[in-house]
Amino acid sequence: MSAAVAPIPTRFDRWLDRIEAVVPAPSAWAFALRIWLAMMLALYAAFWLQLESASSAAVCVAILAQPKRGQALSKALYRFLGTLVGAALAILLVAAFGQDRVLLLVSFALWLSLCVFVANFLQDTRAYGAMLSGYTVAIIAVANIDTPQNVFDSAISRVAAITVGIVAITFINDALASPTTWRSLRASLSDVRDRTTAFAHACLTRGDPGPEVALAQISAIAPLRADAGAIAGELDDGPQRAAGARSAIAALYAVAARARTFATAIRWMGTPTPAVEEARAICADLTGGEGRPGAEALAEARARLCSLLVAAVAQDEPDVDEVVALQRALDLARALDFARDGLGSLSEGYRPLRDVSLPTHRDFAVALRAAARIALTFGLTCLLFVFAGWPATSFALVQVAATGALSALNPDPKKFANGVLIGMSLASAFAGIVLFLVLAGGQGFPLLAIAMAPVIFLACFLSLRPATFGVGFILLVFFPVLVAPANPQVYDLQVFLQNALLVILSAGILWLTVRLVLPVSPERARRYAFEAGRWDLRDALVGEGGDATTRTSLNSDRLFQYAQVNTGPEPVRRRRLELAFAIAHLEASAARAHAQLRALWPDPALRPVTIRARLLLDEGPAAEIPDAARDLLRAAGGRGTEAVLAAARATSDLVAAARIIERHRRFLRRLGLPGL
Structure with a gap:
């Protein structure tokens, strides 16, 4: 019988494929709509409260823009805490060194480098909070270096704007039913569990596939860590669900490792004993098919493996290689049970069998170089602006501090710097178009909201694609910074061009420093x-x-x-x-x-x-x-x-x-x- 021939796609089908590849998915449109509404709500509330810097509330929403509710809540918590710490230290530094600019800048550089160093040893949003407490001092103290008497008012306004932004995005996410992190994590974790048990089954039946395949399995599990830490605040039983997710992720690491070591133990033996063959058959049954054995089947398997292990030890001359293989089989069955229990805890919210942490690898030398890089970058930028004699360069110093701190936590600082340079350029261009071509001197909040919408939507679409995330994130954050919404709106072309030039210059400085100042090859x-x-x-x-x-x-x-x-x-x-x-x-x-x-x-x-x-x-x-x-x-x-x-x-x-x-x-x- 001849095999079925796949139909040849028509030109219309090919065009549809191209359109689907370019046009954002409905979920992306919903995400962009939520962020735009939250930014406009934050701006309106900031105008109504007559905050000193209303744009900071919109920028806060942009920074907290996350597709899932738990991610935004987790980031918002540490953003608020980091802002409080940074504001308090800014007031302290200005009180101590308000009359000496050099000491103020040096003390800030030391504080920023310390925050970057500490952030390199933390995880996810906690690292962001530590880093934020560093450059918040720049936003409050360095930006007011010529007017130290305004630092306290600026700190209060900054905290108020951040609070407004957090409340706005939280309200919009709840009102529009933003996707929850735990549901998406449950689907991803279930899929990865199936892949991991299939990997274990292959190890049991065909032998160790090698480090490359094992690394691919680890790479599938590792990205789940971030979401596991973001679901604790979504529900009342969020801490139990988060503990279950962590337990399941740790168990999947163990399943992959124990399956490989079991295959290695059989290779050491040469000819497996009947007990080892039975253990392999038991584990193959647990990982075969759908790879989702129930609690009863796992308990029976563990009991049988324990009896085989005890019998092997009870021999007059125990075979250590046989004991190793049987113990690895028992470890594999236990890991499968922890994976089952953890996934059930994530789904139903009950307390898991164990509560484990998921530590991440951090290099002291890399953290030290990142801290030294940001200190040198900020110091050299200060010297450059001093010798250049440019006015109002404190704005650029703030951007150098913020983007430099963000790059220090990015796994690929060079790629992030590329995104910053492109994103800053796009933000400057779009802000100029919106201010001087679309608004063109007009006043009124509805007009401002409509004019900003296309750029915000574009930035959200770009931030959802891994390849363009850096560009989209920077565009989303710095577009409202350069537009600088105010009541009434100010249209000063000279000030705008100066600010646009300074942000692009700060992006260029970052692009050079990540390549020239203490790079990590x-x-x-x-x-x-x-x-x-x-x-x-x-x-x-x-x-x-x-x-x-x-x-x-x-x-x-x-x-x-x-x-x-x-x-x-x-x-x-x-x-x-x-x-x-x-x-x-x-x-x-x-x-x-x-x-x-x-x-x-x-x-x-x-x-x-x-x-x-x-x-x-x-x-x-x-x-x-x-x-x-x-x-x-x-x-x-x-x-x-x-x-x-x-x-x-x-x-x-x-x-x-x-x-x-x-x-x-x-x-x-x-x-x-x-x-x-």
Whole structure:
């Protein structure tokens, strides 16, 4: 029978495809409408309240423009807190150095660099709040450097405008039923769970697919972190849903890792024993099909795997490789259960079985360079304007501080700087067109709202596309800054051209500094990541590795970030990635082994073997670790089920650490690790 031939698309179909690729989706139109309404509501309220800078309320809405309600609420909270901290410090700095401009600018540069440094160690909206508290001082203190007596009034007006903006966007999002974060996260998390269980099934049936495929799976899980932290404020049971989402994400990391280590353990064995084959069949059933086993099926699987593991340890001469494989199968079943429970908690709002954190990888050296870069950039810009003798350059200094701080938190500062340069240029052009061609001296709020609508809609559409997000965000934020809505509206062409020139100049300064002032090249970023991994591995080997669940999440995030700077020829990239996974696996194994051995230490019968095993992990030689693991299994054989299971967990990680050290001994020696 001949295969069915797909119909050839007509010219009309091709034109429809092109139109659909360009025309925004209905959800994008709804998002743009909400942002425009919120900006106009904030402006109207600011005019009615006679705030000093009404445009700040509209700018606040633009900065808080997020497609989902939870994202906007989370960002609004930390924006308000950051504004309060920045306003208080601005008043303090002006009170201390109001008569000395040099000391004021130097103290601000130090504060801004400190905020950027701290923000690099925080996550998501908390990082934004820390960074905002830095450049808020510029908006209040530096902008009033010639009129320090106005700083207090400016700070009060700034806080009031931010409050108006937050209330406006919150009201519009609620009134127009903005999409909730938890619902979209539930759909995304369910889809990623299906992909992760399919990955685990492939590992069980066909073997380890390699680090590249594992990295692709991690890359699918990692973006869910941000939404997991944004849903706590959406509902009354939001904290429970957020905890469930975090638990599920951590479990998916564990599922991917345990499936690979189970496949690796079978490879170490050579010929699997009947017990291992049964364990593989059980796990394959759990991950096969739709990969969504219920609580009862998971409980039965865990019970059977526990009995297989206890029987393996009870043998006269336990096979450590068999114990490793059975323990990894049991770990996989437990991770699947946590994933099921976490997704159920996210969907229904009940308290999950556990509440875990999802730490992210941060490099001290990268944070330090980012802080030094923003301080040098601001200082050099001040010197440039002083020698140039330009008037009213405090406006440009504020923009340099704000965009420089934002770039310091962006994963790709160069791409962000490109977006700032293009967005500033577009904002200047559109603001000029709206002011002097569309409005052309007209007054009245309805006319202003209609004139600003097309640009706001365009900026929202651009911000929803990942490729043009930077351009859209900058256009949305700086367009109302340059229009500067007021009551009555001011039309001063000279002032407008001066401000437009200064914002474009500040964008050009940012574009140059991210390339010339302490840039972080891919080679340098890789070196920093390996150095951080080396120190964490040293801590894990001596028993200071911390909680195993959080370490798995941290290592997964480190691998995800490392892959973004893993450039070069394909064989070199593959080898680097293999070594990065080896470091992560060894660190997690050592941390878990020490934790289990510490739990077994109070038992007098097990204390000598646990001490020996910990010393071998700490000081070596690593070749004796498998023998110590066998001694531990023999000693725990008659100590009860709990002791047997704890010894099996410790043994699996001890043997895994020994195998990794044996496989990568030459590389690990170059890291200067003890006992190698």
